[in-house]
Amino acid sequence: xxxxxxxxxxxxxxxxxxxxxxxxxxxxxxxxxxxxxxxxxxxxxxxxxxxxxxxxxxxxxxxxxxxxxxxxxxxxxxxxxxxxxxxxxxxxxxxxxxxxxxxxxxxxxxxxxxxxxxxxxxxxxxxxxxxxxxxxxxxxxxxxxxxxxxxxxxxxxxxxxxxxxxxxxxxxxxxxxxxxxxxxxxxxxxxxxxxx
Amino acid sequence: xxxxxxxxxxxxxxxxxxxxxxxxxxxxxxxxxxxxxxxxxxxxxxxxxxxxxxxxxxxxxxxxxxxxxxxxxxxxxxxxxxxxxxxxxxxxxxxxxxxxxxxxxxxxxxxxxxxxxxxxxxxxxxxxxxxxxxxxxxxxxxxxxxxxxxxxxxxxxxxxxxxxxxxxxxxxxxxxxxxxxxxxxxxxx
Amino acid sequence: xxxxxxxxxxxxxxxxxxxxxxxxxxxxxxxxxxxxxxxxxxxxxxxxxxxxxxxxxxxxxxxxxxxxxxxxxxxxxxxxxxxxxxxxxxxxxxxxxxxxxxxxxxxxxxxxxxxxxxxxxxxxxxxxxxxxxxxxxxxxxxxxxxxxxxxxxxxxxxxxxxxxxxxxxxxxxxxxxxxxxxxxxxxxxxxxxxxxxxxxxxxxxxxxxxxxxxxxxxxxxxxx
Amino acid sequence: xxxxxxxxxxxxxxxxxxxxxxxxxxxxxxxxxxxxxxxxxxxxxxxxxxxxxxxxxxxxxxxxxxxxxxxxxxxxxxxxxxxxxxxxxxxxxxxxxxxxxxxxxxxxxxxxxxxxxxxxxxxxxxxxxxxxxxxxxxxxxxxxxxxxxxxxxxxxxxxxxxxxxxxxxxxxxxxxxxxxxxxxxxxxxxxxxxxxxxxxxxxxxxxxxxxxxxxxxxxxxxxx
Ligand SMILES: Nc1ncnc2c1ncn2[C@@H]1O[C@H](COP(=O)(O)OP(=O)(O)OP(=O)(O)O)[C@@H](O)[C@H]1O
Ligand SMILES: Nc1ncnc2c1ncn2[C@@H]1O[C@H](COP(=O)(O)OP(=O)(O)OP(=O)(O)O)[C@@H](O)[C@H]1O
Ligand SMILES: O=C(O)CCCC[C@@H]1SC[C@@H]2NC(=O)N[C@@H]21
Ligand SMILES: [Mg+2]
Ligand SMILES: [Mg+2]
Numbered sequence: 104x105x106x107x108x109x110x111x112x113x114x115x116x117x118x119x120x121x122x123x124x125x126x127x128x129x130x131x132x133x134x135x136x137x138x139x140x141x142x143x144x145x146x147x148x149x150x151x152x153x154x155x156x157x158x159x160x161x162x163x164x165x166x167x168x169x170x171x172x173x174x175x176x177x178x179x180x181x182x183x184x185x186x187x188x189x190x191x192x193x194x195x196x197x198x199x200x201x202x203x204x205x206x207x208x209x210x211x212x213x214x215x216x217x218x219x220x221x222x223x224x225x226x227x228x229x230x231x232x233x234x235x236x237x238x239x240x241x242x243x244x245x246x247x248x249x250x251x252x253x254x255x256x257x258x259x260x261x262x263x264x265x266x267x268x269x270x271x272x273x274x275x276x277x278x279x280x281x282x283x284x285x286x287x288x289x290x291x292x293x294x295x296x297x298x299x
Numbered sequence: 300x301x302x303x304x305x306x307x308x309x310x311x312x313x314x315x316x317x318x319x320x321x322x323x324x325x326x327x328x329x330x331x332x333x334x335x336x337x338x339x340x341x342x343x344x345x346x347x348x349x350x351x352x353x354x355x356x357x358x359x360x361x362x363x364x365x366x367x368x369x370x371x372x373x374x375x376x377x378x379x380x381x382x383x384x385x386x387x388x389x390x391x392x393x394x395x396x397x398x399x400x401x402x403x404x405x406x407x408x409x410x411x412x413x414x415x416x417x418x419x420x421x422x423x424x425x426x427x428x429x430x431x432x433x434x435x436x437x438x439x440x441x442x443x444x445x446x447x448x449x450x451x452x453x454x455x456x457x458x459x460x461x462x463x464x465x466x467x468x469x470x471x472x473x474x475x476x477x478x479x480x481x482x483x484x485x486x487x488x
Numbered sequence: 489x490x491x492x493x494x495x496x497x498x499x500x501x502x503x504x505x506x507x508x509x510x511x512x513x514x515x516x517x518x519x520x521x522x523x524x525x526x527x528x529x530x531x532x533x534x535x536x537x538x539x540x541x542x543x544x545x546x547x548x549x550x551x552x553x554x555x556x557x558x559x560x561x562x563x564x565x566x567x568x569x570x571x572x573x574x575x576x577x578x579x580x581x582x583x584x585x586x587x588x589x590x591x592x593x594x595x596x597x598x599x600x601x602x603x604x605x606x607x608x609x610x611x612x613x614x615x616x617x618x619x620x621x622x623x624x625x626x627x628x629x630x631x632x633x634x635x636x637x638x639x640x641x642x643x644x645x646x647x648x649x650x651x652x653x654x655x656x657x658x659x660x661x662x663x664x665x666x667x668x669x670x671x672x673x674x675x676x677x678x679x680x681x682x683x684x685x686x687x688x689x690x691x692x693x694x695x696x697x698x699x700x701x702x703x704x705x706x707x708x709x710x711x712x
Numbered sequence: 713x714x715x716x717x718x719x720x721x722x723x724x725x726x727x728x729x730x731x732x733x734x735x736x737x738x739x740x741x742x743x744x745x746x747x748x749x750x751x752x753x754x755x756x757x758x759x760x761x762x763x764x765x766x767x768x769x770x771x772x773x774x775x776x777x778x779x780x781x782x783x784x785x786x787x788x789x790x791x792x793x794x795x796x797x798x799x800x801x802x803x804x805x806x807x808x809x810x811x812x813x814x815x816x817x818x819x820x821x822x823x824x825x826x827x828x829x830x831x832x833x834x835x836x837x838x839x840x841x842x843x844x845x846x847x848x849x850x851x852x853x854x855x856x857x858x859x860x861x862x863x864x865x866x867x868x869x870x871x872x873x874x875x876x877x878x879x880x881x882x883x884x885x886x887x888x889x890x891x892x893x894x895x896x897x898x899x900x901x902x903x904x905x906x907x908x909x910x911x912x913x914x915x916x917x918x919x920x921x922x923x924x925x926x927x928x929x930x931x932x933x934x935x936x
Contacts, residue, residue, distance in 0.1 A: 210376025624747025
């Protein structure tokens with residue numbers, strides 16, 4: 104899980120700095136919203152698809168990225184067809200698909216740690232407003248570190264309740280989870296303070 | 300902001316991720332998940348208060364955006380931020396803000412009923428107020444159609460989640476309050 | 489009472505226990521072994537919290553895979569980390585929880601809770617917040633919480649790690665006095681002196697099975 | 713080195729420690745006593761994690777209330793539960809965290825981290841995920857993480873509770889080898905044999921203060 108969704112590779116897209124990719128995505132996203140000609144939008148969609156092999160990713164991968172959104176894309180297409188016309192139905196559906204593909208592409212070709220570094224640098228100018236980039240990246244690391252720990256806490260609590268004969272009740276899970284989380288927060292804060 | 304605040308913010312971002320591990324319920328036809336994560340803004344706001352709650356939600360969204368698969372169903376990256384249902388996610392931030400603000404404002408009188416009302420106002424009211432217009436804009440549907448097509452099916456589930464969250468908020472207020480007075484235990488340098 | 493028939497267990501793709509055949513009928517059974525040797529996993533098999541990947545576990549003739557609930561009602565479990573099993577924010581509520589199935593009235597409930605607390609050396613702790621207790625105090629609450637339901641078998645996973653001498657003795661005296669069968673996992677070898685039988689685990693296998701003195705000797709030579 | 717002058721401590725409205733006057737200058741100091749007697753609270757006073765309600769705690773002449781940060785840089789603390797003091801997802805990052813104040817360059821940082829790991833018997837563990845380590849490994853990482861900053865005093869709160877014989881020996885050997893002053897809270901009386909001085913607490917007071925054998929005797933008779 105901690106590797107994230109990144110697909111290791113050595114393509115030009117992989118090697119591009121994370122900041123450049125994010126800027127590119129923002130520009131492409133703006134463009135997609137501005138374009139209102141279905142043919143231009145089709146070109147954008149094809150272009151997004153073409154970037155996948157360029158990044159060493161298969162067409163199947165592109166499809167995998169779109170799959171969760173397919174039902175809603177289809178639904179929207181039909182709704183537009185019914186409410187408006189075929190051209191705007193195609194335009195909106197292709198726009199969404201292109202946006203999703205481009206966003207996935209950035210995610211697939213950029214390491215989590217590179218994005219975090221970029222974020223830390225981008226936050227630098229906010230220093231004078233009291234934002235400390237080092238604290239932000241500490242918070243990120245802590246959260247990543249806590250996810251498996253909380254997963255363990257959760258399964259421990261479930262197990263203990265099962266052992267004590269408690270039926271699965273969401274509240275009986277939520278309360279100990281939150282109380283233990285808060286206690287953990289106290290102890291971890293103490294440890295950080297002791298170590299820094 | 301103290302170290303403890305920082306840790307709390309990180310921990311609740313992680314709680315949000317853990318809520319995402321519960322398998323999402325995909326309603327037939329619409330592809331927006333019914334997810335335990337919509338409880339997140341309620342817990343963050345109602346337990347941490349406005350400032351820490353909002354920062355915690357933002358931190359969670361940053362983790363998603365940088366590519367960790369923490370949304371229900373193991374989704375992540377930037378795609379969830381540009382989809383037709385992404386408005387709900389942005390709504391979570393504002394919901395944590397409102398719920399946190401209300402909780403702090405009425406802390407001394409906070410009980411099961413008021414906590415529930417706050418959770419509904421933020422977790423349903425605010426979330427839908429952002430999510431539905433976004434959905435309408437992205438899909439080209441009218442507001443009403445968008446509401447019928449996206450939000451209505453979630454209301455029963457979200458009411459249940461508000462019940463659970465508000466009960467947790469009240470119990471935590473009683474046993475481990477983080478808002479209002481300082482912490483129990485001795486002073487800390 | 490407890491029977492394991494050709495039991496193997498895999499967790500997360502790794503073999504954690506391999507082909508155990510055991511019949512446990514003694515009243516006091518100890519379980520020792522290195523970190524990661526499979527003791528806690530073994531303990532969890534006994535009340536159906538984990539199910540064997542192969543083979544069958546029977547308790548009072550009930551298959552844990554088929555009758556998990558019925559087995560758990562008769563087998564109490566105390567976890568290594570007391571925080572995991574304390575469900576409620578106050579000590580009193582937590583103990584009362586174990587009595588829920590009995591549907592007692594308020595007065596009787598309160599009476600039993602305060603009796604159990606007194607027995608654990610925690611008289612008057614009803615309204616203390618569980619997360620503000622010291623480590624040892626929490627462990628005693630966890631023990632009292634399981635004991636209050638009077639299960640027929642008690643499985644204890646390192647129940648004394650955080651305890652001082654007095655509480656350790658109190659727990660051991662309490663365990664001694666119990667009519668029930670006790671299966672106890674521990675790293676504290678002193679606790680095993682009065683036991684009837686001790687199992688020594690080593691990387692998922694039973695390395696020794698016999699009386700305490702010999703078992704401790706076997707364990708020490710494994711660790712050398 | 714460590715001085716407590718008329719120190720009392722209240723937590724949650726309850727008196728937890730009362731009027732302690734102590735001067736600790738020995739290299740190996742043990743702290744024992746009943747559950748809830750105030751050992752962990754005492755340990756937290758030594759690096760300013762808790763501040764006395766009355767009196768003063770001085771470490772190297774620094775008042776913990778006034779110079780908490782400076783004190784903490786010189787006093788390392790190892791908590792009972794290693795899970796809660798490992799801050800980063802990987803072992804390498806976690807150790808590097810302790811070196812942050814030194815602002816070293818990448819190469820030097822990596823060199824010191826791998827040296828500290830080798831010292832702890834964890835060579836090559838840099839990229840291991842902390843939550844996937846065994847209990848003993850995690851305890852060693854926690855120790856290494858605190859030790860890497862080379863604090864002059866190390867305070868350890870029950871650092872061996874979940875460990876088996878072999879791991880306990882490893883941790884104790886590591887502690888033995890440290891040059892620094894060590895203050896260790898423990899319920900495991902066997903660990904105290906080489907110590908210079910042992911404090912025995914009883915309900916927030918110092919009940920005994922002297923060499924290990926006598927202290928253990930005093931503690932045993934308190935518990936009888
Ligand atoms: N949930 C899990 N998923 C995968 N592997 C696990 C899981 N829990 C335990 N294991 C592995 O199974 C093995 C046995 O673990 P177990 O907890 O039974 O050991 P143990 O003898 O109780 O150790 P200890 O003395 O440290 O408590 C270990 O190697 C451990 O890493
Ligand atoms: N955060 C807290 N708030 C209020 N009371 C507390 C808190 N932490 C500890 N106490 C109380 O202070 C007393 C001393 O606790 P402390 O943790 O110092 O004991 P200890 O000697 O370390 O015990 P153990 O051997 O069980 O670890 C106990 O009675 C405990 O209930
Ligand atoms: O996982 C995502 O991509 C975001 C999904 C947003 C789901 C919304 S939040 C409010 C409403 N209640 C639910 O259970 N789901 C929707
Ligand atoms: Mg174990
Ligand atoms: Mg303690």
